[in-house]
Amino acid sequence: MKQFAVIGLGRFGASVARTLAKMGYEVLAVDDDEEMINNIADEVTYVAQANVLDERALKSLGLRNFDAVIVAIGQEVKASILVTVMLKEMGVSKIVAKANDDLHGRVLQKVGADIVVFPEREMGIRVAHSLTSRNIIDQIHLSPEYSIAEMVAPSHFIGKSLTESALRQKYGITVMAIRRGEDIIISPEAKQVIQKGDILLVIGSDAKLESIGE
Template structure:
């Protein structure tokens, strides 16, 4: 992984997470060419609030032949522009976090929530007395709740694809 920033302090911090970290101006075509980015499979562009820099860098990376360019957007209008110029994926981290927080606020039973698409999501929820001491078969989760249980956390143990005979326990600090 290559991290590029024109701020030397940031590059120094990134160096522990990246294979290579260099000080360069990502909106300077010559700097990008010198980095040999045509061999890069994926570039992630994140300039904070500077959409102009994001647009220019995205254009330059696509022109240099980078296969996939993912870009942070601040608004729907930013997204439209970035998609028109060739961004392969546009990310809205603030919007994604707002959705996750909204689910926490609306239910005290939701521990975590990840939206996969408009119709699919993954939620980590706390079991309630209503479902405690019943098997997944008895609960008939798919028919009654319109969802699929993909895992159960029991203390340190995580059960992937639990069987229909798995019993739901009330979530406590001790295991059942």
């Protein structure tokens, strides 16, 4: 079973830890605040109260044995950078770090973070897209121009097969899955007919994703 460690149990860190635990993975939640630890203790596999800026305390957690460590330290830029450096030196195989802005993100990448995330920015983008598109339910940005989106099947596609809808040919959009009630159709065939109420999981450019919902 995969093991994950989350350092920093603010809103972002606690959400990641709880979600991973609900998915069935072993999760170690780490923070120096006893109240934060107590709030999540019953929902994850392990908890540890530790000052992660103390290198000996950090090493004692055995983090190099985990599949990934998420550095979710809040607004303390210096602390997140120092922890990332120490984790890299310890030989942690995969480090995911939260950044507050572009400069913070670039520094985290240079000192060893394998993946840098911008939770506030990404949430803002997702909310904006959900407000301006009638069909998009949720959206994950892969780059400044491309996204994976969950969207309600547009009315003008209902009753048509994926081939007839020409999503790939006309819009350059690929349907990766269809959620139909309680069922999920993975990698649907070209002859699959889109039905009313279907939720499509698609990948494509942001401009095209917005245009098919108009």
